[in-house]
Amino acid sequence: MTRRALVYGDVDLNLIDGSAIWAQSMVRALRDAGCAVTLVLKAPVRTGRLVDPLTALDGVTVRRPHAEGLVAGDAAMTVAQAHRVLGRIDAAEPHDLVVVRGRHIAAALAGDGAFQGRLWSYLTDVPQSLAGLDGPLLGELSRIARASRVLLCQTEELRCFLEQTVTEACGKAVLFPPVVVVPAGLEAHGSARREPGSPLRLVYTGKFALRWNTLEMTRVPRRLAGHKVPAELHMVGDKIHDERSDPEYAGRMRRALETASGVVWHGGHPRERAMAIAAGADVGLSWRRPEMDASLELSTKVLEFGALGLPVVLNRTPMHEALLGADYPLFARTENDVVEVLRGLGENPDVYALAAERCRIAAADFSLERAAERLRVQIEREFPQPRVEARARPTRVVVAGHDLKFFTRLLQHLDSLPSMEVRVDKWRGLADHDEERSRELAAWADVVVCEWCGPNALWYSRHKRPGQRLIVRLHRFELTSGWPQKLDIDQVDQVVCVSPHYADLTRAETGWPEGKVTVVPNWVDVAQLDRPKLADARFHLGFIGAAPSRKRLDLALDVIEELRRRDDRYMLFVKSKLPWEYWWIWKRPEERAHYEALFERIARSESLRHGVVFDPYGRDIGAWLRRIGFVLSTSDDESFHLAPAEGMASGAVPALLNWPGAGTIYDRRWIHESPAAMANAIEAIVASGRWDAERAAGNAQVRDAYALEKVCDAWEEIVQIRK
Template identity: 60%
Template sequence: MYGDVDMNIMDGSAVWAQSMVQALAAAGCAPTLLLKAEVSTDRLTAPLERDPAVALRRPYEEGLLEGLGPRGLTPEQAVELLERLDAERAYDLVVVRGRRLAVLAAQSERLAGRLWTYLTDVPQSVPELTAGAVSELTDIAVASRFVLCQTEELRSFLESAVPAACGKSVLFPPVVVLEEGAPQAAPPAAVDGPLRLVYTGKFAPRWNTLEMAGLPEALKERGVPAELHMVGDKVHRDSPEWARRMNKALEGTEGLVAHGGVPRAEALRLAAGCHAGLSWRDEEMDASLELSTKVLEMGALGLPVVLNRTPMHEALLGADYPLFTEPGADADEVADLLALAADPAPRAEAAERCRAAAARFSLERAAERLGSYLDAACPTGPEGTDARRPLKVVIAGHDLKFFTRLAEHLTSLPGLDVRLDEWESLRAHDQYRSKELASWADVVICEWCGPNALFYAEHKRPGQRLLVRLHRFELYAEWPRKLDIEKVDAVICVSPYYARLTRELAGWPADKVVVLPNWVDTEQLDRPKLPGAEYTLGMIGIAPSRKRIDRGLEVLRELRRRDRRFTLAVKSKQPWDYWWIWNRPEEREYYERAYRELRRDPLLAGGVVFDPFGPDVAAWLRRIGFALSTSDDESFHLAPAECAASGGVPAVLTWPGADTIYSHRWLHEDPAAMAEAIHATVAEGRFDAARRAAQAEIRGNYALDKVCRMWTDLIVKGAVPEPVDLPKAVPA
């Protein structure tokens, strides 16, 4: 692990590096921390040195590189050392923090694929997202196994701007680590003596530290004696004049006690002895997508904190938290708030809110979170395989987008050697490479039952196993009729209905056709819903016309007759984006009719939003309460399942086979019945119960890890999975 942070300076970045190493160790890793600078104080490194699982590498003391400068490793030197250390030990993961460092690490062929990149110093608003910034972030995402995001807001923003980050972005919030026996703030009581305030961290203009220095005087004017304790030794010098004024304030302000840089344990002791902590910042910081570690640390001490009212802070502490400063508050307004905080009642409520919030960011929680990511990144080999003589697997097809996550899982498994044969199109491919892979493989998986399946069936070797996954697209085409089914060990369909239809249409033996459902990445999709999500319907993909957006508009119309709060969000390419759809007169006529109705119907006016097509589905679903499936037919239809996994409710018309994928409680006979069910669920206060039930059903049946195990068992053992058992009863 390497963070582009100086462990000699007590600030949030350095504390992050310490807590990240501790969390990795608690999750079962043996972390090596590469230090940026020569150690001049062991305030943060001493606890790490006492942990036998942790190794510290000191480039200055060990003389690891020549020409080291006085300000610590440059990003180029850090990447060089990371590569050298990895060559010595072959690490399983490489954790990095710092944008410039991450850009360089992403260019390293040696490190690519094992990077766990922690992103903070990145653009956090649309104007900052220049083409160059997006290009850099894309390179980082492509090279990373995981992109660690501090908050859900940052993750969603990143995914909307950088498609390569979708599916790789995971949450890793700040970690609050208090050593055993750490002090605790006294229960709030009447202030005996001055009101003691505390600030810890760096001194910078946007952190309002100069304005804080005036608070003791302002409180004195309000009849409240006060002391301000400021802990830290890092003064930003971007503006020499501001730095001069800040230093002068620290040295000679009445009521201000400057403690300088102290060991972390001493900083915690000082904070615990105060009545309230300060995290009041400039209004420019309100749009930040990061969460202050200091706020959580003070909360863990039982200390109430004064901080800006923002949506993120309201989600953390509640909208009625008593110590919020309002947007744009100045020092006088903050002093007024602190004068009220001299009363123990609001301080007691604020202290309990802060303590409860901090408990969600404990070392134990962080270790659990990291453990789940480690299981995904470093899985154990499947039973019956040998890493020394791995099972050789080929995945062949012209379009692997529906197989991507399965391929990633199979590739990560010890005991399997997986290679891809990516065809340029349905028929075009490198025949020499395909023949070479056909001769090499023990198992071949053909994604799509097309010319790729015919090729590998023709070149199948004795003892080799051939698995073909068939989609709706191929079922009515020529290729299944040409496929020598005797050469195929299993044809895989995603639903029982299509498996039955495949047997009937192709005339294949029943035991050759098996069902492995589509996967749903329940972990990625499970994100907090945005306020009002229960009033937003969603449709993903509305082309071609058999997706029936007209029925979706009919559902919305029925709902808006009763409650105008209901809206419909459509995430899709438009039909004219597909030449093969727009060139068909009947398709064009259908959409012209539907969109004409949308424009003219007053009930629909202002009720439909079209969002761009893209992979940022998980972030988009945060605002969706119900996903509509109004199609004439589907082989599986992932959108309702993904919505359920996100904490929403599926709403599905009874297209053929729907009842073999979704339980009856989510099925409706027509748009009117669907609208009635949605309205009743919301109006009767049953939305939360319904979404919990839907989420549990999808997790139990289609979770990515479960489907991956099914595929692994089929590939390694030839084991056919049990069919999904759907609950049929509709709950009262």
């Protein structure tokens, strides 16, 4: 099925800059991902150099609100005007996804119920640090995240920042890096580099702005000439910023472009022509002021130059080191650095070749083909096709329970299927609900799914209609609650347990027929969690959820204490609510005594004081796991224990003690008989250089057994009523 995509950005396509390139690339990537794309222009078309290539594409419609009379005047649309125009265009022919770039337009559409759940918001104009996030802005970002189906993030750094500051972004933030489209033939052209004795040809394309060091760049040819290095700088673009902090900047910048020695100003050009000019150069410049080093965005120009075969002079930042390697030879901080690294290129051809190859390899992952594939995969996740042939009308499904946190993505999947219509009966507590609404839903539903085998399951079993199906998912604590023993199993079609061990315990405790009890494991969103690790992650142990005491954080302390005796680089990071934040735990004297002893132990041990870090509980588990190399599970008992599986999805190595049933969920290679054995295994993996191989094996195992898509398919098989 062809999905319809509406695209709008706070972008003037008359000017060549990064945002205009984004608009072009997004339209093309969505089209190649199989969408019918409608692009709405913000400004009247004064030059067709960026728009015309899009209008020529099959499957792409370009809407020009000014020319169509949808907006008066010839000024670029305001946010309010864009909101009205997008609403009008979408109402005439609704779209499946609405891709918008710009915080202000995203906020406007987020407040419009007509766009709820269809927004794919691409945010770059957000603060780059916590200091810039005040209350109103944080509230605005939260509203955008709640209304959005997907948040497209240019870099992993931006995704993690949003997740750690905007709770609603967790689970929705998706990596969508910049897109590099190289016109046919330029790759080969760009591979032919300067001949000995010819001038060093430098190139910059984009906007001219203070923090981009474009004025300083115009001095480089003259300075190189002073070192007997002939050079010329080709600058492409026509957007000169008016700088509030320096009112004279625009004038100085224009004069430098027009008169500086060795500078050739080409003015503005269509993107293809700008890239052709760049392809004829030897080195790209993307060197910026130090205050830009903390940026959460990645320059598209760096990638374009790399795709053309050009090495790039740029700042040393963690993001650039991850992209090009810490030993990349063309990092520069000051104007003097730029001159020195450019002088060195002429003296050492091997350095030039190394830098060019690094940039080329880095750019390969940002191609239009890769972007289209990313979008295609995401569209398939958001709009899944039914695996089971359904009846003539959608199957009516009710999901009932007091706590749906373990069912959220399964619920979203079922609700996304055109073969199902899903409603939720959210109970206020275990036994507290709106009985009138529950009766209405019980009368409406073909299938009822009770999350937790509690009072909700008892109520729906008593109100089950003939021909209706009732499915109950049983976790752990219900087995000792007495509720399963009260459940009329004859009224239940299927009981779902999350592990073979607990399925066996359920049959033993209740005497239910074996055929009524099945196993569907917990899900792990590998796509959300599989992210690049941070430096020294192999020395970092993770522990998720430290309460109640049966989680046995004290045994994890045994592990880290033993490891730190051998190497003090090992650290234990604990992501959890603290026990006193759970009233039902803290009221128990034995629980208090356990944790008082545990924290006193940490306080008395210098090794533990410096080796254990407590991080706040939160949904930003994907960002947190980037620093973790091993995820521990030292519990007395678990029904499944998701933490090791989430760690495996993130590229960490699981390490479990042998709690009952652990071997039915996790490969025994990850299971240890004691904290000392666990510490020995961790040290051996790191010391022998096997960490990368072990974590790759764990990642493959979790993808094969517990990936979200596989678990969703299993639930669709259980829930769907066939013809």
